[in-house]
Amino acid sequence: MSVLAVVRPDSWNLPLFIHVLGAMILVGGLLTGAAALGFARGEVRFLRLGYWTLLAVSLPGYVLMRIGAQWIYSREGWDDLPDDVDDPAWLGIGLITADLGGLILLVSLIAGGVGVYRLRAGKGAGLLKVTLVLSLVLLAAYVVAVWAMAGKPE
Amino acid sequence: MSFDDWLLALHVLSAFAFVAGMILFWVLIVAVRQTDTPDGTIRMYPIVKVGNAATGIGAGGTIVLGIWLAFSVGGYDIWDGWIIAAIVLWLLSAELGRRTGAAYMQGMIKARELQTAGQAEASPELLAINRTSNGVLLHFLASVVVLLILIDMIWKPGA
Numbered sequence: 583m584s585v586l587a588v589v590r591p592d593s594w595n596l597p598l599f600i601h602v603l604g605a606m607i608l609v610g611g612l613l614t615g616a617a618a619l620g621f622a623r624g625e626v627r628f629l630r631l632g633y634w635t636l637l638a639v640s641l642p643g644y645v646l647m648r649i650g651a652q653w654i655y656s657r658e659g660w661d662d663l664p665d666d667v668d669d670p671a672w673l674g675i676g677l678i679t680a681d682l683g684g685l686i687l688l689v690s691l692i693a694g695g696v697g698v699y700r701l702r703a704g705k706g707a708g709l710l711k712v713t714l715v716l717s718l719v720l721l722a723a724y725v726v727a728v729w730a731m732a733g734k735p736e
Numbered sequence: 737m738s739f740d741d742w743l744l745a746l747h748v749l750s751a752f753a754f755v756a757g758m759i760l761f762w763v764l765i766v767a768v769r770q771t772d773t774p775d776g777t778i779r780m781y782p783i784v785k786v787g788n789a790a791t792g793i794g795a796g797g798t799i800v801l802g803i804w805l806a807f808s809v810g811g812y813d814i815w816d817g818w819i820i821a822a823i824v825l826w827l828l829s830a831e832l833g834r835r836t837g838a839a840y841m842q843g844m845i846k847a848r849e850l851q852t853a854g855q856a857e858a859s860p861e862l863l864a865i866n867r868t869s870n871g872v873l874l875h876f877l878a879s880v881v882v883l884l885i886l887i888d889m890i891w892k893p894g895a
C-alpha cells in the first residue's frame with residue numbers, strides 16, 4: 583500500500599484531491615451540524631445553524647466527494663475489472679458508505695428541512711433530533727470509511 | 737493491515753479531524769457575526785470546545801504520526817522537500833490557529849464580563865468584537881495553509 587502511494591501516477595492526483603477535499607468538507611459539515619444540533623438545547627438559533635450547516639456545507643462536500651470518487655475509480659481502472667472479480671474490501675466499504683451515506687444524508691436533510699419549517703410554526707424539534715441522530719450515524723460511518731480507504735485492509 | 741498501514745490510517749483520520757475543526761470554526765465565525773448578546777455568545781462555547789478538540793487531536797495526530805511515517809515507511813525520508821514543506825506549513829497553521837483563537841476569545845471574555853455585570857441586552861461593543869476582521873483574516877490564512885498541506889500531501893512534489 584505504502585509502495586503504491588509512492589508510485590501513484592500524477593494523473594490520479596487531481597481526482598484524489600477533489601475526493602479527499604470533498605470528504606473533508608462533508609465530515610466537517612457533519613461534525614459542525616451535529617455539534618450545533620446537539621448543544622442547541624431547544625434554542626431555535628442553534629437548531630437552524632445545525633440544519634443549515636448540513637445543507638450548505640455537508641451536501642456540497644458530499645457532491646464533491648462523490649464526483650472525485652467516481653473520477654479516481656475510473657482513473658485507477660476499477661471499472662475495467664472483469665465481472666467475476668470483486669472490488670477489494672476497502673473499496674467496497676468506501677462505495678457502500680458513499681452511496682448509502684448519501685441516501686441517509688438526503689433523508690436527514692429532508693427531515694431537518696421539515697423540522698425547521700415546523701419550528702417557524704412554533705412546533706417541536708423532534709424531526710431535528712432525527713437529523714442529529716442520522717448525522718452522528720453518518721459521522722461514525724465516514725470515520726470507518728476514511729480508516730478503510732487510507733489503511734486499505736485486505 | 738501492517739503497522740504502517742494503521743499509522744497511515746490514523747494519520748489521515750487526524751487530518752480529517754483537523755480540517756473538520758477548521759470548518760466548524762468557519763461556521764461559528766459566520767454565526768457569531770450576527771451575535772450581539774452576552775448569552776448568545778457564551779452559548780456558543782460548547783461548540784467551540786468541539787472545534788478545539790477536533791483541531792487539537794487532528795493537529796497533534798497529523799504531526800506525530802506524519803513524522804513517525806516519514807521514518808517508518810520505505811521510500812520516504814524526513815528530509816524530503818515535500819515533508820519539510822509540510823512540517824513548516826503545519827507550524828505556520830498552528831501559529832495562525834493560535835492567533836485566530838485568541839482573536840475570537842476576546843468576544844467570549846467580553847460576553848462573560850457583561851454577563852457578570854448583569855447586562856443581558858444587546859451590546860454594540862460585543863458585536864464589534866465578535867465581528868473581528870483580524871480573526872477572519874487569520875482563519876482564512878490558516879485555511880489556505882492547511883489546503884496547501886493537503887496539496888503537498890497528495891502531489892508530494894519532488895518525491
